[in-house]
Amino acid sequence: MRPTRAGLLGSALTAALFAAAFAGSASAQETVKIGALTNLEGPFAVPGQDGHRGVDLAVKLHNGMAGGKKVEILKYSSDATPDKAVAATRKAVEQDKVDIMIGPLSGDEGIAVKNYSKTHPEMVFVNGSSGAQATTLQDPSPNFYRFNTEGAQWMVGVGDVALDKGYKKVWLVAEDYGFPYSQVQGFMASYCAKGGHVVKKAWVPLGTKDYSSVISGIPSDVDALVVVLGGSDAVNFLNQAEQAGIDKPLVGGSITVDQTVLNYKGKKRESLLGTVSAGPMADGIDTPAWKKFVADYKAAFPNAYPTPSLFAYLYYINTQATLLGLDAVKGDLSNKQAKLKDALANLEFDGPAGHIKLDENRNAIGDTYITEVVKAPDGSFYNKVTKVVHDVSQTLGLPKADFAKMGLGSRDVPNCP
Amino acid sequence: MNRMRLSNWFWLAVIAIPLAVFVVWASVTNPRQFVSTLLNGVTLAALYFLVASGFTLVFGLMRNVNLAHGSLYLFGAYMGWVVGDATDDWFLAVAVGFASAALVGFLLQVSIFRFMQGQELRQTMVTIGLSIVLADLMLWWFGGEIYSFDPPRAIFKSIPMIVVGKYPTYRIVVLAIAIVIGLVLWWFLNRTKVGMMIRAGVDDRQMLAASGVNVQRVFAITFAIGAGLAGLAGVIGGTALSVSPGEDTRYLMASLVVVIVGGMGSIPGAAVGALLIGLAEQFGLAYAPTYGVVFTFLIMVLVLAFRPTGILGRRSA
Numbered sequence: 001m002r003p004t005r006a007g008l009l010g011s012a013l014t015a016a017l018f019a020a021a022f023a024g025s026a027s028a029q030e031t032v033k034i035g036a037l038t039n040l041e042g043p044f045a046v047p048g049q050d051g052h053r054g055v056d057l058a059v060k061l062h063n064g065m066a067g068g069k070k071v072e073i074l075k076y077s078s079d080a081t082p083d084k085a086v087a088a089t090r091k092a093v094e095q096d097k098v099d100i101m102i103g104p105l106s107g108d109e110g111i112a113v114k115n116y117s118k119t120h121p122e123m124v125f126v127n128g129s130s131g132a133q134a135t136t137l138q139d140p141s142p143n144f145y146r147f148n149t150e151g152a153q154w155m156v157g158v159g160d161v162a163l164d165k166g167y168k169k170v171w172l173v174a175e176d177y178g179f180p181y182s183q184v185q186g187f188m189a190s191y192c193a194k195g196g197h198v199v200k201k202a203w204v205p206l207g208t209k210d211y212s213s214v215i216s217g218i219p220s221d222v223d224a225l226v227v228v229l230g231g232s233d234a235v236n237f238l239n240q241a242e243q244a245g246i247d248k249p250l251v252g253g254s255i256t257v258d259q260t261v262l263n264y265k266g267k268k269r270e271s272l273l274g275t276v277s278a279g280p281m282a283d284g285i286d287t288p289a290w291k292k293f294v295a296d297y298k299a300a301f302p303n304a305y306p307t308p309s310l311f312a313y314l315y316y317i318n319t320q321a322t323l324l325g326l327d328a329v330k331g332d333l334s335n336k337q338a339k340l341k342d343a344l345a346n347l348e349f350d351g352p353a354g355h356i357k358l359d360e361n362r363n364a365i366g367d368t369y370i371t372e373v374v375k376a377p378d379g380s381f382y383n384k385v386t387k388v389v390h391d392v393s394q395t396l397g398l399p400k401a402d403f404a405k406m407g408l409g410s411r412d413v414p415n416c417p
Numbered sequence: 418m419n420r421m422r423l424s425n426w427f428w429l430a431v432i433a434i435p436l437a438v439f440v441v442w443a444s445v446t447n448p449r450q451f452v453s454t455l456l457n458g459v460t461l462a463a464l465y466f467l468v469a470s471g472f473t474l475v476f477g478l479m480r481n482v483n484l485a486h487g488s489l490y491l492f493g494a495y496m497g498w499v500v501g502d503a504t505d506d507w508f509l510a511v512a513v514g515f516a517s518a519a520l521v522g523f524l525l526q527v528s529i530f531r532f533m534q535g536q537e538l539r540q541t542m543v544t545i546g547l548s549i550v551l552a553d554l555m556l557w558w559f560g561g562e563i564y565s566f567d568p569p570r571a572i573f574k575s576i577p578m579i580v581v582g583k584y585p586t587y588r589i590v591v592l593a594i595a596i597v598i599g600l601v602l603w604w605f606l607n608r609t610k611v612g613m614m615i616r617a618g619v620d621d622r623q624m625l626a627a628s629g630v631n632v633q634r635v636f637a638i639t640f641a642i643g644a645g646l647a648g649l650a651g652v653i654g655g656t657a658l659s660v661s662p663g664e665d666t667r668y669l670m671a672s673l674v675v676v677i678v679g680g681m682g683s684i685p686g687a688a689v690g691a692l693l694i695g696l697a698e699q700f701g702l703a704y705a706p707t708y709g710v711v712f713t714f715l716i717m718v719l720v721l722a723f724r725p726t727g728i729l730g731r732r733s734a
Contacts, residue, residue: 263562
C-alpha cells in the first residue's frame, strides 16, 4: 500500500506533536541521560534481558531521580562480540550524547569498552556485568568503574572448602576462554597453595556438546570433578557423566549450577546434590537486604524469573552505585564530571549481597558466597549458602607482588598436577 | 590415466601413513582411551547419520536443499519432550518426535515447496526464512530453558565392555537404532513400490511423471519421511545430550558437512560421511581439544578438492 498524502501529513503532524511534548518535559526538569548496554541478541540474549531489568529496578527503587535530576535510561544491545559492544557504546556516546554509560555484559566486551572509554575521558563509564580479570588489572582506564567482583574473585574460598571435604586430587573440565580461566584461577590459587592437586585440566571449546571422549579420560583415582561449564554445556556434561557411570562428587563454577542448570526441564538428577560452588550472590542468602531485593524484583517484574539472575544482580549494583554517586554530587556533571569521578572512586555502600568498595584500579572488593546444592521441601533444588568470604580483592587475598608473580589465569596458570 | 592413478596413490599415502602411525601409537600408549574414543566416534556418527539421512533423502529426490532441516530436528525434540513428560513413556516420545516432524514436513511440502519446484535459489531463501521463523517461534513457546529426557533406567546406565571397562548403554542403543533405521531405509528404497518410485524419481523425474505416477504424492511422502527422521533424531539425540535453542543450526551444520563429505543424495554416503565426521570430532576432542574442529573441515576440504561430489556422490547431470 502506498502512503496517501493525507496519511503522510497526519504522521508528520503526530511526530511534530510528540517532539514538542518531549521538548516540553525536558525543559521543565533537568535530566541525566544514562545509556545501558546489555545483550538482546546472540547467546546471552535471555540473561541480557534480565540485565536490563536490573537497571530498571535500580532506577525504580531510586524513584527515577538521582542528584535532583530525572534519570532517563537509553537501552542498547550487543551480541556478546566486542566490536558490536563498542559500536553500540559509540552510538550512545557520540550520537545520543549520554552523560554516563553502563555496560557491557560479557568479559571480552568489557575489555573493548574499557579501551574505548579512554577516548572519552570526560565522562564516566560503569561496568554492566562483564567479569574479565584483565579489564581492571591490565592497563586500567581512569574513567571505567566496576562495582562488581569478577570471575576469579567469585571462586575464592572454594579451594579451601574442597580440601575440607577431603578432595585431595581433582580432575578439571572447563571451557577454553577467558572467563573459565579466571574461575579456575580463583579456585586453584588457594587449592594448590594448600596442597591440593589438579591432576589434569581438560579445556574444551565453548559449545562442545558431546563430552564422551573427555569423560573417558577421567582418571579413576581422583576424589572429585571440578566442572566449570555454563548452561546447556553443563547439563550435557552432567547427563553424559551419569550415563558413563561416573559417581564422583562435583565442584562447580559460578554458572555451572545456577538456576538455569538446576531447573532444567526433566527429571532431577540426584547426583547434583552436594555440589559445591560459589559466586557474588546466591538464591539462598538469608539477609533482610537480599530478601528485600528479591521481593522488589518480583514486584517489579511478575513475569520474569522467580528470583533475580546473576546478570540482574550485577547490572543492579552497578546502576545503584552510579545513582548513589550522582546523589552524592547533587547531579553536578560539570568540569568533565570531576566530582562524580571522585565520588564514585570513594563510594562505599551496602548492596543486596554485601558491602562493596573499590580498589585503586576501580574494581570492586566484595563478598563471595560459597554454596552447596540442596533439596528444598518441595523437591526443587537450590544453592544453600554454607560460607561467606568477606572483602575479596582482585588479587585473591594474596599480596600484590605474589599475585603479579602468578600472573592472570590461563590454560597453564596456575598449575599443580 | 596411469599418471592420474599414480598421483591418487601418492595422495592416499600422504593421508594414510600418518593416520596408521597415529593409530599404532595411540593404541599402544593408551588402549583404553583409544578404544573408547573409537566407540564414541562411531556412536556420535550414528546420531549424525539419523539426522543427515533424512536431509540427503530429500535432496536426492527433489534437489531441494532444505535448510529448515535443523528446525525440524528441534521441533521433533520439543514435541517428544512434551509427550514424554506427560505420559512418562520414552518410546512414545520417540514416536511422537517422528510423527510431529513428519507432519510439519508434509505440510511444508504440500503448502509451500510444491509451488517452487526446480527454483533452487528461491527454495534456499524460503527454507532459511522458515528456519529463522521456526527458531523464534520455538524460543517464544519453549523459552531458553534446557530440556532433558527421562529414558527407561535399563538403557540409561553403563554396561561392561572390553578394554574400556564400562560404557554408556544408551550410546550403544543409539548405534543400534541407527543401524536398524539404515537397514529399514535400504529395504524401503530397494524392495517396496514407493521406494522404487522414489529411486526412479531421483534418476529422472519427468519420465516418472510421464509413466503415470503422481509425482507430487511421492514428493510429499519423501519429505514427510525425511522430516520425520529429523524429528526422531531430535528425541534420540536430545536424550543423549540435551535440547536447547541453537541445536537446530548445530545439527543443520552437521548434516550439511556429513552430506557434502558423503555425497549429496546418497544414503550410504550419509553413513560414510557421518562415520568420518563423528570419528574426526571425537578423536580431535580427545587428542587435540583446542584444534579438534580443524579436522572436520580438513576432511571437507580434502573431499571437495579430490571428489567434489562427495565420496559416494554421483556426478549428477
